[in-house]
Structures are given as C-alpha cells and as structure tokens.
Amino acid sequence: MTGKLKFARAALVAAVVAVASAGAVGTAEARTPPPSTNIVGGSLASTAQAPWAIALNNSRSPVPSGQYCGATLVKANKLVTAAHCVTQPISTYTAIQGRDNLNTTTGKTSKISKIWKDPQYGQVGGHDVAVLTLTTPFTGVATLPLETSRAADAVGAQSTVYGWGDTEGTGPADRFQKVLVPVLGDSYCGQVYASEGYVANGEICAGYKQGGKDSCQGDSGGPLVLNGRLFGVVSWGIGCADAGNPGVYAEVATYATALQTQINS
C-alpha cells in the first residue's frame, strides 16, 4: 500500500477511498487506511518538561480518549498545528495542556475561538500549518518560539518530536511520548517521496532510513523541536517507522512570517 497518509485521527472512521492521485501535491485526502497501530519507538515524556506541547482533542475522534492531533503553545492564547488537523467544526476541538495520560483529567483545557489555516494549503504543496486561538489562555505556561532560519533544516540536526498519537504497539496508547528524529535532508525525501510531491522549501524530512522510530497517526500538528524552538509540525508519511519512508514535517521557518502575523493578531 502506498499513499501519503496525511489525515488526523477522525478521518480514520470515515470510509476513505484509496484514490491513487499521486502527484496531486499538497492534497490531504486520505488514500489508504493507516495501519492499526503515538509515536513509534519512542519513550514516555512529561508535559512538565514540555509544557508547550498541547493535545488537540476532538469530539469526533474514533478513539475513546478523544485523542486527535497535537499542537504547540506559541503564545498564552495561540497554538500552531497542522492545516490538515483543522477540518472539523470549531466547537468539536478541545486543547489540553499538562496532561501526560489522556485518560485522566489533570492539566488545563480550553476551547478554540478562531482557526486560521494557511490559505495556500491544498492549493500547492506544503503549507500544512494553522494557528488556533484559545478561548481560555494558558497563562503562565512556557511557550515555544518559532524557528525562523531555514538553515536549521540541515542533515543530521537532532530534532525531537512529541505526541500522544499511535505507537503501533511499541508503547501505551494515549500517553505523551517523544522520540529523537535526526534530519535526513531534502534530497533524501525528494527521492523517496518524489511521487508524493515532497516540498523542499516548506517541508522537513526527519527520521531513520532503516525505520523503527517515527511520529504516527494522531501526532499530526504536534511539535518537532530543535534548539528550544518550534522547528517543524508533524505532517505526513507513508505508514509509520517503515524503512525508506521517514516522517515529513511542515518547515516552520518557511512559514514563520505568516504564522507570526497570526500569532500577533
């Protein structure tokens, strides 16, 4: 099965048709159901150590905990997430801060009052970014600054991805996890994902050529962190942690100006 899996959890319940439209760059339509499988090959993390990591739950999620996507707190009342995570009605979302286990009630929650989705998302490749405004700001919680230099996307950079998504059985469900994913570089993903339309200026290729460790379904929208900055946003991959199919992340530096305008608004 091939196909660029770029859909959040709720799309898993829809009887998605596998449309072999490779080459339709930038589209987020689900083509194949994902493997039934958070972060693959990672380890348990703590929101006390990563307070800016936000669980973006949705009442339409197929999983009982409501787990749907991730996001990053970039201002007391602003989150950065993936454009493909904001396809549901605004009232169905809940942002959760400081909850390591989604089957508990610890931490802060907020509804969403405004969604900004990159207007070029789906028109051209890349642009899988969105900014959400919280109805109840997470005041006093540490935020993550945006990476603004495209030079950060250098082969071998040691970035870490966080999320509550699928583990493919490599860990407990609904638990906050992290995994180190080195940057593999635009030329590698340009080759392995040529037919999926990998976008060098707007996407980051990170993970392991041999597979084993990766982000996965439900991690979308969550943070890829490098040097204490929001470097990437979990976007897509073919399968999870499979050899030759690394994770693809929206490149925050490419979209930093547009994102910062929304964050400041």
Ligand code: ARG
């Ligand atoms: N599109 C997925 C989501 O909505 C994220 C996929 C990431 N896949 C990967 N192999 N790194 O949750």
